[in-house]
Amino acid sequence: MCVPDSQALTVDYRVMMESSPDAVILLDLDAGQLAHANGKAAALFGMPVEALLGGSLSDLSPPQQPDGTCSHTLFAHQIGRVLAGAIVGFDATLRHASARPIACEVRMIRLAMATRRLVHIRFVDITERNRADQLRVGQGRMLEMVARGAPLGDTLDQLMRLIESQSDGVLCSVLLLADDGVTMRSASAPSLPAAYMAALDGVAIGPGVGSCGTAMFRKQTVIVADIASDPLWAPYKDLVAPYGLRACWSTPIYLDRDQVLGTFAMYYREVRSPTDDDMRLIAVATHLAGIAIERTRRERELTLHRAHLEDLVAVRTAELTAALDTLSLTQEELVRRDKLAALGTLVAGVAHELNTPLGNSLMVASTMAEHAQALADDMAQGLRRSGLQRYLDQADEANTILMRNLQRAAALVASFKQLAVDHSLSQRRSFSLSALMDDLATQLRINIGTRPLTLEIAIERALVMDSYPGALAQACNHLFDNCLIHAFAPDASGTIALTVRAGARDLLAIAVGDTGSGMAPELAARVYDPFFTTRLGSGGSGLGLHVTHNIVTGILGGRIELHTETGHGSVFTLLLPAVAPGFTLPA
Numbered sequence: 230m231c232v233p234d235s236q237a238l239t240v241d242y243r244v245m246m247e248s249s250p251d252a253v254i255l256l257d258l259d260a261g262q263l264a265h266a267n268g269k270a271a272a273l274f275g276m277p278v279e280a281l282l283g284g285s286l287s288d289l290s291p292p293q294q295p296d297g298t299c300s301h302t303l304f305a306h307q308i309g310r311v312l313a314g315a316i317v318g319f320d321a322t323l324r325h326a327s328a329r330p331i332a333c334e335v336r337m338i339r340l341a342m343a344t345r346r347l348v349h350i351r352f353v354d355i356t357e358r359n360r361a362d363q364l365r366v367g368q369g370r371m372l373e374m375v376a377r378g379a380p381l382g383d384t385l386d387q388l389m390r391l392i393e394s395q396s397d398g399v400l401c402s403v404l405l406l407a408d409d410g411v412t413m414r415s416a417s418a419p420s421l422p423a424a425y426m427a428a429l430d431g432v433a434i435g436p437g438v439g440s441c442g443t444a445m446f447r448k449q450t451v452i453v454a455d456i457a458s459d460p461l462w463a464p465y466k467d468l469v470a471p472y473g474l475r476a477c478w479s480t481p482i483y484l485d486r487d488q489v490l491g492t493f494a495m496y497y498r499e500v501r502s503p504t505d506d507d508m509r510l511i512a513v514a515t516h517l518a519g520i521a522i523e524r525t526r527r528e529r530e531l532t533l534h535r536a537h538l539e540d541l542v543a544v545r546t547a548e549l550t551a552a553l554d555t556l557s558l559t560q561e562e563l564v565r566r567d568k569l570a571a572l573g574t575l576v577a578g579v580a581h582e583l584n585t586p587l588g589n590s591l592m593v594a595s596t597m598a599e600h601a602q603a604l605a606d607d608m609a610q611g612l613r614r615s616g617l618q619r620y621l622d623q624a625d626e627a628n629t630i631l632m633r634n635l636q637r638a639a640a641l642v643a644s645f646k647q648l649a650v651d652h653s654l655s656q657r658r659s660f661s662l663s664a665l666m667d668d669l670a671t672q673l674r675i676n677i678g679t680r681p682l683t684l685e686i687a688i689e690r691a692l693v694m695d696s697y698p699g700a701l702a703q704a705c706n707h708l709f710d711n712c713l714i715h716a717f718a719p720d721a722s723g724t725i726a727l728t729v730r731a732g733a734r735d736l737l738a739i740a741v742g743d744t745g746s747g748m749a750p751e752l753a754a755r756v757y758d759p760f761f762t763t764r765l766g767s768g769g770s771g772l773g774l775h776v777t778h779n780i781v782t783g784i785l786g787g788r789i790e791l792h793t794e795t796g797h798g799s800v801f802t803l804l805l806p807a808v809a810p811g812f813t814l815p816a
Contacts (some may be wrong), residue, residue, distance in 0.1 A: 240586060243763070249267060249351070251271040251351050252267065253270060254339045254350045255372075256350055258308070259346050263283065266281040274325060287300060290323055303321060330426045333355060335350065336353075354635065358751070367388075371384060371391065372520070372609065373798075375627070388521070389401040398497055398498060399435045399495050399496070400417070400495070400496040400498075402420075403494075403795050404492050406434070411433050413431070413433075426526070434446045437460065439477065440452075440477040441494050441681065443461050444492045445489050448481055450480045453476060454476050455475065457475065475500050476499065485614055493511065495811045512529075527604075534621070556615075585637075585707075587634075590635075592678055597627050604617070629730075659693060662737060665698055670688075677713070680717075681723075692807075696809035704785070706779055708741040708777060712725050717743070726740070726741070727740070736787070738802055740800055785803075787804050790804065790806075
């Protein structure tokens with residue numbers, strides 16, 4: 230930019246300054262004062278152009294910048310760079326005539342004149358941009374607090390201070406509607422007088438209870454621009470007068486746009502009505518406050534539900550303990566009758582089998598813990614009632630599974646008692662093998678839970694057996710447990726396959742295979758030995774496959790085959806007659 234030496238300031242340059250969309254000031258370094266300013270500069274600083282001329286940049290700045298730098302030093306340094314030939318751009322805080330700070334982007338350039346040192350300075354107000362950035366960052370921090378489960382009071386205080394930083398002179402508060410649906414409770418008001426908020430705590434809502442009480446009662450926003458003259462505040466003028474509060478806008482905080490949780494309010498110490506920007510800020514505040522409040526409510530409900538579930542598990546555990554005690558007494562009776570030697574293997578098998586329903590119960594509890602964590606993650610993003618309902622449905626399903634497994638344990642005890650009095654054969658009947666395998670596959674899916682395992686099922690329909698469905702189910706469940714415990718590491722992925730088909734010579738083939746670790750030949754040779762296990766302490770005693778072998782080759786009258794290779798999985802195949810042979814207990 231060049232200004233002829235023959236004149237101090239051309240008419241064209243003045244026209245250019247006046248037509249600029251930004252605030253522009255011309256600084257005369259030789260005179261040490263501002264030589265010219267356009268109308269945008271006068272509007273930016275809140276004073277007429279004549280009042281700007283003759284002053285200095287220090288007159289338009291606070292003594293110090295927000296980072297503590299001396300404003301005079303900052304501008305002197307930047308002007309020095311301009312005199313050295315640089316085109317300078319930097320951010321600085323200036324001051325309005327009302328003493329309000331103005332965040333500005335400042336650009337300086339020296340005008341090419343031989344006789345005078347003039348610096349062209351342009352100011353762009355970036356206050357709103359900075360506030361928008363601050364709001365975005367503040368929202369992120371506030372949501373992080375919600376996700377971490379920070380106390381509600383701390384989270385709301387953070388939100389109130391964030392909103393207060395967005396509007397000059399505003400004082401924010403959140404009041405909650407108590408569980409009785411009638412009274413208000415103070416939740417957050419970091420900048421309002423504590424005595425004032427204490428006076429509001431416990432006040433009943435109603436059609437003429439200030440801004441907040443009325444907003445909760447009406448379930449709609451209440452704007453009071455002048456507290457002194459508004460009838461809604463008539464009963465509370467003496468309360469609010471000592472604190473100099475003149476305006477109050479209150480907006481309900483909703484749960485799913487239906488139930489009122491509380492109100493967010495903005496107070497000013499001057500008569501004032503909200504602008505469009507104020508209304509947008511109110512929408513942000515009520516949305517974020519609703520997230521924080523709802524998260525706290527859901528956590529409280531979840532805690533109560535967890536306590537109920539723990540009580541339920543405790544009751545079921547007591548029942549299982551009683552069943553084990555009954556089993557112990559029954560075993561003692563068998564000893565006294567000198568039948569322990571003949572029934573020892575089956576007794577051990579029944580005792581071992583109790584680990585299966587207990588393991589299933591623990592797996593259900595683990596699954597519910599994962600559902601609870603998923604619910605917490607959802608709440609960080611704004612959980613709705615449907616999400617909580619889904620969790621409650623999952624909990625109900627978990628209770629059903631617990632009951633099923635306890636009933637299974639009770640059935641085992643009952644069958645053991647029957648063995649003691651030689652009634653074991655009464656459970657034989659004709660049944661659909663396809664239907665039984667479908668039921669077992671459903672239970673296997675539940676046992677797999679969230680593990681990264683795929684279940685492949687191929688069940689031939691219309692297969693019927695005249696046999697012992699309880700014994701067959703017990704044998705298959707031991708094979709499933711073997712896959713879950715021994716074939717795969719806890720976090721390993723893979724496939725479990727269940728195949729049911731008609732085989733040769735009137736035999737039915739039930740194959741349970743996996744793509745897991747497989748077994749070395751020396752391990753495969755001992756797999757049916759009692760008490761042999763490669764995972765001692767992982768939930769089994771090494772009787773599962775031993776019991777399966779005894780059941781298949783004994784009461785079911787079939788045989789079991791194993792095909793396995795280290796690193797390539799295993800396949801157990803049960804070859805069973807459709808009609809079980811007669812079975813006699815050992816003498």
